[in-house]
Amino acid sequence: DNQIDALECMAIDPVRYLSNRSSGKMGFAIAQAALEAGAEVDLIHGPVVLTPPSRSRVTAVVSAQEMYDAVMATVESVDIFIACAAVADYRIEAPAQQKRKKDDVSLNLTLTPTRDILLSVTALPEPPFAVGFAAETENLLRHARSKLERKSLDMIAANQVGVEGSGFESSANELHVLWKGGEQVLAKAPKQAIARQLVRLIANCYCLRK
Ligand code: C5P
Numbered sequence: 001d002n003q004i005d006a007l008e009c010m011a012i013d014p015v016r017y018l019s020n021r022s023s024g025k026m027g028f029a030i031a032q033a034a035l036e037a038g039a040e041v042d043l044i045h046g047p048v049v050l051t052p053p054s055r056s057r058v059t060a061v062v063s064a065q066e067m068y069d070a071v072m073a074t075v076e077s078v079d080i081f082i083a084c085a086a087v088a089d090y091r092i093e094a095p096a097q098q099k100r101k102k103d104d105v106s107l108n109l110t111l112t113p114t115r116d117i118l119l120s121v122t123a124l125p126e127p128p129f130a131v132g133f134a135a136e137t138e139n140l141l142r143h144a145r146s147k148l149e150r151k152s153l154d155m156i157a158a159n160q161v162g163v164e165g166s167g168f169e170s171s172a173n174e175l176h177v178l179w180k181g182g183e184q185v186l187a188k189a190p191k192q193a194i195a196r197q198l199v200r201l202i203a204n205c206y207c208l209r210k
Helices: 002-006 025-036 064-077 117-122 140-150 191-209
Strands: 011-013 042-045 057-060 080-083 090-092 111-113 129-136 155-160 172-179 182-190
Touching: 025 042, 025 080, 025 191, 042 064, 064 117, 080 117, 080 191, 117 129, 129 140, 129 191, 140 155, 140 172, 155 191, 172 191, 182 191
Parallel strands: 042 057, 080 129, 129 155
Antiparallel strands: 090 111, 155 172, 172 182
């Protein structure tokens, strides 16, 4: 039972789950860069194999619902919210309680949408400065601009999925950062370097907004 609960978001049964290619490296690099810039950092992360920066307040979660709860319990006391996690957009409606036996027919899984955490944050009466991410396989800037509007974000960091040596599972990244008053391309670099540049951009925009 516990195992099912813990893997609730995309568990198929106690031993199998669906996931995506996110490693968490970008989020951890941003947490580190924000600490170096003098911020106090709450790091809420999903299942990763990384060691969190030691001076951050860390909450480890497994499911999208747990991440929602952890974010909502924290967000009212923060100035800036950076949503870098590749949260599962769906959960499997009814995970099997026991390991499924294989047979020769197709297996149908019903997926139901999870709550959008970032959207819930920006819908708060006094939302923090909100930064979203957009990983896209096509029409990168169009999708990112529409997300900036639709989710009422202050800033969005877009990255093209499928660029060799960049993005998911990689140690480097390339970001196109958009906000209401402008945009900037952060050329391909190690995620730590990209994170420092992004934190600088966020700090500048945040100060202008205040
Ligand atoms: O619409 P899409 O899921 O591509 O938007 C990505 C952004 O939304 C990211 O910043 C991600 O962290 C956030 N997100 C979220 N909760 C979800 C799904 C995505 O906060 N359930």
